[in-house]
Amino acid sequence: MNKEYAPPEWAFEFHGHRCPFMPIGYRMGKLAMKSLGVEHEKDHGLFVFPEIGEGHPQTCMMDGMQIATGATYGKLLMAKTFYGKLAATFYHPQKGAVRYSLKPEFIDAMGKFEFFGYRKKGIEPSQIPEKIADEVIGWIDSQPDDFIFKVEPKPDFRFTPAKGSFNKAKCSQCGEYVFERYVRTKDGQPTCIPCSGYGK
Numbered sequence: 001m002n003k004e005y006a007p008p009e010w011a012f013e014f015h016g017h018r019c020p021f022m023p024i025g026y027r028m029g030k031l032a033m034k035s036l037g038v039e040h041e042k043d044h045g046l047f048v049f050p051e052i053g054e055g056h057p058q059t060c061m062m063d064g065m066q067i068a069t070g071a072t073y074g075k076l077l078m079a080k081t082f083y084g085k086l087a088a089t090f091y092h093p094q095k096g097a098v099r100y101s102l103k104p105e106f107i108d109a110m111g112k113f114e115f116f117g118y119r120k121k122g123i124e125p126s127q128i129p130e131k132i133a134d135e136v137i138g139w140i141d142s143q144p145d146d147f148i149f150k151v152e153p154k155p156d157f158r159f160t161p162a163k164g165s166f167n168k169a170k171c172s173q174c175g176e177y178v179f180e181r182y183v184r185t186k187d188g189q190p191t192c193i194p195c196s197g198y199g200k
């Protein structure tokens with residue numbers, strides 16, 4: 001496999017353990033960047049919308065996507081749809097959008113590796129022998145892109161990010177700063193959401 005699609009060692013360190021899904025997300029991110037013609041995102045240009053939900057074990061993919069693309073959760077460039085699917089749409093307003101998903105045949109073939117036997121017994125990835133983890137990671141590395149990923153251009157995909165603002169107010173109750181769009185009014189005074197007693 002082309003090594004540019006394998007995560008650097010620091011990515012495993014950042015992620016915390018050796019598992020197959022972080023590297024899959026990394027490769028997905030790298031391929032999507034190439035397909036859109038974008039570089040690692042320095043600022044706020046590239047967005048990633050993973051369809052991954054919660055309560056299933058493949059969520060590690062999202063760390064790989066963030067590491068590869070620079071479209072991070074902290075920069076508000078990643079937002080989950082919670083569809084519970086192994087897919088993500090990569091979107092750049094000037095370059096368009098492309099959706100990558102894992103093919104069912106690939107998922108089935110990967111599921112036969114011993115790594116998942118350990119996982120199904122409830123053993124955490126960091127407790128699985130490295131040899132067992134590297135076996136499945138190495139196998140994935142040797143598979144061609146088109147066996148792993150379905151790729152769909154999404155020419156009609158649109159997304160408008162929230163408009164940035166530096167305006168803030170001090171909450172009349174707790175005295176902490178709260179940014180404009182989150183300021184609520186209680187008894188005529190500006191308050192933060194927790195102090196207001198209102199829902200969002």
Ligand SMILES: [Zn+2]
Pocket residue numbers: 015017018019020021022060125
């Ligand atoms: Zn993981």
Ligand SMILES: [Zn+2]
Pocket residue numbers: 171172173174175176191192193194195196
């Ligand atoms: Zn407050």
